[in-house]
Amino acid sequence: MSNSYRRPLLRNLVARLREPRKFLQVLTGPRQVGKTTLVRQAIADLEIQAHYASADDPALQSRTWLSQQWDLGRLRARNAPEGQAAVLVLDEVQKIPEWAGSVKAHWDEDSTSGTPLHVVLLGSAPLLLQRGLGESLAGRFELLRLGHWNFFEMREAFGWDLDQFIFFGGYPGAAPLIADLARWRDYVRDSLVETTLSRDILVMTRVDKPALLRRVFHLACAYSGQILSYQKMLGQLQDAGNTTTLAHYLNLLASAGLVTGVPKFAGEVVRQRASSPKLQAFNTALITSQAGLTIDEARVDREYWG
Template identity: 30%
Template sequence: MESRLRTSAAVLLLGPRQVGKTTLARHVVDELSSRATYLDLERPADQRRLADADAYLRARGPSLTVLDEVHRVPDLFAVLRGVIDENRRQGFRNGQFLLLGSASLDLMRLSSESLAGRVSHIDLAGVAVDEAASAGIEPETVWVRGGFPDSLTAPDDATSQTWREDLIRSYLERDIPMFAPRVPAESLRRLWTMLAHNSGGLLNASRLASGLGVSSPTVDRYVDLLSDLYLVRRLRPFHPNVGKRVTKSPKVHVRDSGLLHALLGLESLDDVLGHPSAGPSWESFVVEQVIMGAGPAYQPHHYRTATGDEVDLVLVRGGRPHVAIEVKRASDATVGAGFRRAIADLGVRNAFVVRPDVGGEAHTLGPGVTSIGVTELVSRLRGP
């Protein structure tokens, strides 16, 4: 983030609530001391400071201004453009604003419309398995509790579960009414829970609509909202030019495994392992961890043919697939014929069967396919 601030006039830091955006921003403010100001746009006092936002922000001069919960004041983006351009004319080009928000779609649209060429975007996800390992936290704990820092570092599973249940309630009672006032919170919770039961499954809007008693377009709108809030991920299919019929439906993953388990009432590792959704949960967990490790240079997709040949995660760069991932819960995982045919379709040279870390060191399962623990793969993708 500090690197982006050195090269961009504004940085927009996006991610779910309670993931650590404010903590990170306050660290930057503390580092810069008197040359930075932090405003929380949920606080009435800070809202009053921006009653005449143009005058207040212009008076700040050559210093960083952090605007937390910026999605609450969408009209501010038009003001920021004028302030940024005036500061640039005065020789203060970069590191002017750090903007924090919890809803991606509207903020991306507003920033693209008003701050084109002036803003850099960063998505902040939860704690990754390699980061947790450096703090002595086992990957199974990250899987069960998820990547929200307060959930992950809770003193016991029950406290962690309560924290996640409170976060879910906060989303339903506070965020949903703000971002989508016409969406019934209970309907959204039911959909969220249905997606948790089959996380990583192909999106079947008509089946979900039947279960909810709503229309398919309504389900699509609800899934879009959950995606916009960083709660689920639409993993779109990759379409190579191989002359095969390929599934066109996206997969939908619940992004944080801890929230997935809280939605299903699963508190401990034993609870998770004994539940029918353990396999889908593990797949979603690994997919999110690998995407975090790969970073924004790669676009994530899935691949599935009409005959069932499948790759759980394809990492694409420059329009070409570079990495293929098959997720297995068994530590002694093997490679199926469908996965081999799928990676041949994709022309991928780097294929991995990702399993729990207890399966030992990475080893070859055949030409171009490596069995590897999730923590080791994330570390490899992240690089030095």
């Protein structure tokens, strides 16, 4: 990932961390879009004491671990120069059982004691993160959404042209690998897609048919940009169950920033839900990683290129 490129959202985060401590800062977005890099850049710009910890490792996912990290953040705040705050960064915090209640308790303790500790929460499963925020932390946080990189960002950071962006998409971590297409595809499939499915969805949410979830993802990539009825999806997928299951799995994939099913626009909610969705990948890298074409082959295939 290009650590020197500064995404526009960086200015917002720096400005909020310069203010007196008011709210938790919650930074959400798919994996590998630069959440951790952006926070590190903000801390470097501010030149303040900081402690970073990640709960992505299953062995660390406990409330005791969370309390230990918070205490380390408080230590940074006590050691900060007079008049300065410190920053505690907790990555993938939504993977800790009952995390929201623990965060609320520690945050309120610091508010009462006047501890100058800013807290930034990072998460790559926005649906799960926001569920905890709404349940326990209402009124205590601000949300910053970091999406996939757009063409202008990839051009500025890596010198890409439009055709490269259309084909390779907007994952900065994969950008240095594009000269070796097979290696690039393996990286996207193994380090991005499979990690997202296994760590952000299957571990965190009950999924009765994991193999079906993966097939729904592949189908959405193959038919991205096309309207496909749920009945036709059932015909394409083995052991698909019913349309409710398919719609639920599409919602899970959308919450992780992979693919979605866009409903037909209608004034009535009932008509929206009954409509056939347009399948859409959030990042064209996901489509290319599943296909077998080179960029030159893709350009001349007008049906594929669009």
